[in-house]
Amino acid sequence: MDTCTFGEHLTIEGSGGEFVFFNDRYLVEHCLLDLPPLLGMHPLIAPVVRWADANDHKDPGG
Secondary structure, eight states, X not given: OOOOOOOOOOOOOOXXXXXXXXXXXXXXXXXXXXXXXXXXXXXXXXXXXXXXXXXXXXXXXX
């Protein structure tokens, strides 16, 4: 049987990470642009990086 994959996504999970790295927009965009080809992925659109204010609430995911 052939194996088919669909919908892989590259996400950078920042919880517990160093603020200085995740606060560097250039570094985050660089990772999102340069990693997909190294992983055999093909970007469909340019990365979108948004600022999110810190809070004390755990994201439930989804």
